[in-house]
Amino acid sequence: MSRQWILASQEGFETSLQYQDNLPLPSATSLSPNSVLVKLHAASLNYREIQIADPNGLNGPIQTPLIPGCDGAGTVLAVGSSVTEFHPGDRVITYPAPLLASSHGDDAPASFAHVSAMLGQGADGTLRSVGVFAETALVHAPASLDWLSAATLPCNWTTAWNVLFGGGPTKVTNPVAPGSWVLVQGTGGLSVAVLQLAVAAGAIVVATTSTxxxxxxxxALGATHTVNYATHPDTWGQLARGLTPSGRGFDIVVDVGGNQTLPQSLAAVRVDGLVAMVGAVGDMAAAPVPLFAAFMHTCVVRGVLCGSRAQLKQLVRYIDEKGIQPAVDDVVFELAEAKDAYRRLNEKRHIAKVVIRVDHPEEVEG
Known part of the structure; x- marks a missing residue:
């Protein structure tokens, strides 16, 4: 039998998340030609899961019931007749935007036009023990990682890779390289992913935090300096800038807070540096920051939303080559405890990625 969580409505996760068990297993014999049957061993949460369950979230309305989650790792049980990339027994992780990859190719960049079709929002996601996924919703997992660590990669780590190594004109003017200065904000999954990737590339990383x-x-994860934004709420950008050579500013600033943190990010970036806008976990009521501010700071501002399927494959190879071990939170939840995992994420009590162990001794692999 299989188990899963569903969003039965869109009234916030406390109300909408419902656990279901003793469900019949999907049938391997009824797979469509381009589908893959996967036994999931682990999943991880992103802040987008909180927003998707929220009727006032940025992600907009969804059709319910829906299985949430876009990050997962597992083993292929069976494949459809037209599947060529995977075989039973393969270790895989999910790619959040399968419709984008199937219609525009592995190199296509993700955008908000494709968000509504992503796993856990427009298609059933990863908070389940066994699931059917499109072939383009999967890539091979790193050989060097266990299931929990592998399950952290699809959303946050692909976004981090896109920020530091991705395409666009910023790749020419602001590549991460040995000696680059990078500023990350907080201890959430995306910020820690950027930190670990940047350190592996030889960059000098400064991180903000509150405790x-x-x-x-x-x-311990490799940050050279830290700045406490709680004790310096209006000046942490300048304080961080002062740590760079001659106070010139950062080559790359990764902004996760949106309007609340953008003024400080702009204060920290160097001339011709890059501010990568990757999230909006800050105060949604904060005053909007006009784009004209980029002119005043003579910098590049780039919005980054996840990455392509090809970039996720590049990331997997890099992790194996560099021996990177993605950080995970100290608390590991079981699948039946997913609502508690949501709470920990929502209350920002975690460090790095909130992870969920999906394996269950009573499940049947058939």
Whole structure:
């Protein structure tokens, strides 16, 4: 039998998330030609899951019931007749935008036009023990990672890869390289992913945080310096800038807070540096920052939403080559505890990625 969570409505996760067990397993014999049957071993959460369940979230309305989650890792059980990339027994991770890859190819960049069709929003996601996915919703998992670590990669780590190594004109003027200065914000999954990738590339990383305990964790992950934004709410951008050579500013600033943090990000970036806008976890009521501010700081501002399927494959190879071990939160949840995992993420009590172990000894692999 199989188990899963569904969003039965869109009234916030506390009300909308419902657990279902003792469900019949999907049939391997009824797979469509381009589908893959996967036994999921682990999943991880992104802040987008909170927003998708929220009727006032940025992601907009969804059709319910829907299985949430876009990050997962598992083993292929069976494949459809036209599937060529995967075989039973393969270790795989999910790619969040399968419709984009199937219609525009592996190199197509993700945009908000494709968000509504992503896993966990427009298609059933990963908070289940066994699921059927499109071939383009999967890539081979890194050989060097366990299931929990592998399950952190699809959304946050692909976005981080896109920021530091991705396409667009910023790749020419602002590539991450040995000696680059990179500023990340907080200890969430995306910020930690950028930190770990940038350190592996030889960059010097400064991280903001709010507590001494988290400062130590960030330094253990490779941050050279930390700045406490709680004690310096209006000046942390300038304080961080002062850590760079001659106070010139950062080559890359990764902004996860949106309007609340953008003024400080702009204060921290160097002339011709890059501010990568990758999230909006800050105060949604903060005053909008006009785009004209980029002119005043003579910098590049780039919006980044996940990445292409090809970039996820590149990331997998890089992780295996560099021996990177993605950080995960100290608390590991079981699938039946997914609502508690949502709470930990929503209350920002986590460090790095909130992960969920999906394996269950009573499940049948057939």
């Amino acid at each position: 001494p305990a988290k400062e130590e964790r960030l330094k």
